[in-house]
Amino acid sequence: MTPASVNAPASAFRNAGVAILLSTFNGAAYLPAQLNSFLSQTHEHWVLHWRDDGSTDETVAIMRAFAARVGAERCVESPSSGPHLGAFSSFLTLLRENLGAMALAFADQDDVWLPEKLHCALEILSQAEDVPALYCARQYRVDESLRNASLSASHTGTPGFPACLTQNIANGNTLVLNAAAAALVATANEPNGTVHDWWSYIVVSACGGRILFDERPQVLYRLHKSNLIGRAQPLHQRALAALRRGPVVFMTMMQRHADALAKQEAKLTPMARQDLAVLRAGLHGGLAQRLSALRCPRLRRRTRLENLLFAVWFLTCRRFLAAPQPLLDSVPAKRAAPALQES
Structure with a gap:
C-alpha cells in the first residue's frame, strides 16, 4: 500500500480512518470487553486489523465471530495469522501490513479503551501537521475485574531523545502513530529483546518526531495474575x-x-x-x-x-x-x- 499523505489538513486528520492493530494470544477471557470498547468509540472511522500469535484457546473463534458481527471490512485478519512470533514481531508485522493508514493504534487484548480514546488521539496528532508524531496517554490501572482504578504516572517533563533510552513513557495500549511515524518504525532495524511501544518511542524521538503525551487517561489497563511483568503493586x-x-x-x-x-x-x-x-x-x-x-x-x-x-x-x-x-x-x-x- 502507498503510505497516506502526511500533509493532510488538520481537520481531515481528525476525521481520518484509523487502523487498530491487535495481536492476540490466548486472550479469550478478556477479548470481548476490549472488542466492545472499540465499538463504543466516539470516533467511528476505524478498521480492526488483527493477527493471532498461535493461540490454543477460543481466541480465534471470538475474533472471527466479531468479524461476522461487524463485517469483514471492519475486522480484517492478517494473512500471516497463526505462527507464534512473539508480541513484538507480531505487532511489527501488523504495522508493516497497514502503512496505508493515516493513523495506526496499537491495542492489547485484555484492556478496555475509554470511548474518547481515538477522538483524543487524532485531535492531538492533528497538531503535528507534516512531521512524524507519536501519541500516548495516561491509563487507569485496574484489577482483573476492572475495579480499584488508580491513575498511572504523569509526565510533565519534555519527552524525547535520549531520555527515551532511560525510560519508556509510551505505553503500548495507548500508543497511536501518524503515517510518517509508522514508516520510521517499520523501516528501523530493531535490537533483540525490545518491545514495540518502547522501540517506537525511541525511533520517533531520535529521528526528530514529536512525542505527544496526553495527561487524560484513555485506557483501563487491566493488571492480573497472568501478567508476567507489570502486576498491580504500590x-x-x-x-x-x-x-x-x-x-x-x-x-x-x-x-x-x-x-x-x-x-x-x-x-x-x-x-x-x-x-x-x-x-x-x-x-x-x-x-x-x-x-x-x-x-x-x-x-x-x-x-x-x-x-x-x-x-x-x-x-x-x-x-x-x-x-x-x-x-x-x-x-x-x-x-x-x-x-x-x-x-
Missing part, C-alpha cells in the same frame, strides 16, 4: 522490585537500543547523533566517558530518586555489561516494557 513495592532485579537487564537493553540506533544514524537528527555518540562512549568506555554522558541534561528519568539510581547503575555499567546476559528475548509477555520502565 509504588514502594515496584521500587523494591526494581532494586531486586538489579541493573543487568536494564543496562543491557539500553546498550542494545543505542547500538541499534548507531547502525541507522543517517535517519537521526544532528543533536540525536551527538547525544548518542556521547552515550555510547559511556556505555562502552571508562569512568570519564560515563561521567561525561551523565552531564547531558537530556539524559534523565522522571524523578530525582530514579535519576540517582540510574546514575549509580550507569557509572558501574561496565561490570554489568561484561557478564553473560539472560535477557528479554524469550519473554512472551506483552508487559515487558513496564519492567524496564520501572527499573
Whole structure:
C-alpha cells in the first residue's frame, strides 16, 4: 500500500480512518470487553486489523465471530495469522501490513479503551501537521475485574531523545502513530529483546518526531495474575522490585537500543547523533566517558530518586555489561516494557 499523505489538513486528520492493530494470544477471557470498547468509540472511522500469535484457546473463534458481527471490512485478519512470533514481531508485522493508514493504534487484548480514546488521539496528532508524531496517554490501572482504578504516572517533563533510552513513557495500549511515524518504525532495524511501544518511542524521538503525551487517561489497563511483568503493586513495592532485579537487564537493553540506533544514524537528527555518540562512549568506555554522558541534561528519568539510581547503575555499567546476559528475548509477555520502565 502507498503510505497516506502526511500533509493532510488538520481537520481531515481528525476525521481520518484509523487502523487498530491487535495481536492476540490466548486472550479469550478478556477479548470481548476490549472488542466492545472499540465499538463504543466516539470516533467511528476505524478498521480492526488483527493477527493471532498461535493461540490454543477460543481466541480465534471470538475474533472471527466479531468479524461476522461487524463485517469483514471492519475486522480484517492478517494473512500471516497463526505462527507464534512473539508480541513484538507480531505487532511489527501488523504495522508493516497497514502503512496505508493515516493513523495506526496499537491495542492489547485484555484492556478496555475509554470511548474518547481515538477522538483524543487524532485531535492531538492533528497538531503535528507534516512531521512524524507519536501519541500516548495516561491509563487507569485496574484489577482483573476492572475495579480499584488508580491513575498511572504523569509526565510533565519534555519527552524525547535520549531520555527515551532511560525510560519508556509510551505505553503500548495507548500508543497511536501518524503515517510518517509508522514508516520510521517499520523501516528501523530493531535490537533483540525490545518491545514495540518502547522501540517506537525511541525511533520517533531520535529521528526528530514529536512525542505527544496526553495527561487524560484513555485506557483501563487491566493488571492480573497472568501478567508476567507489570502486576498491580504500590509504588514502594515496584521500587523494591526494581532494586531486586538489579541493573543487568536494564543496562543491557539500553546498550542494545543505542547500538541499534548507531547502525541507522543517517535517519537521526544532528543533536540525536551527538547525544548518542556521547552515550555510547559511556556505555562502552571508562569512568570519564560515563561521567561525561551523565552531564547531558537530556539524559534523565522522571524523578530525582530514579535519576540517582540510574546514575549509580550507569557509572558501574561496565561490570554489568561484561557478564553473560539472560535477557528479554524469550519473554512472551506483552508487559515487558513496564519492567524496564520501572527499573
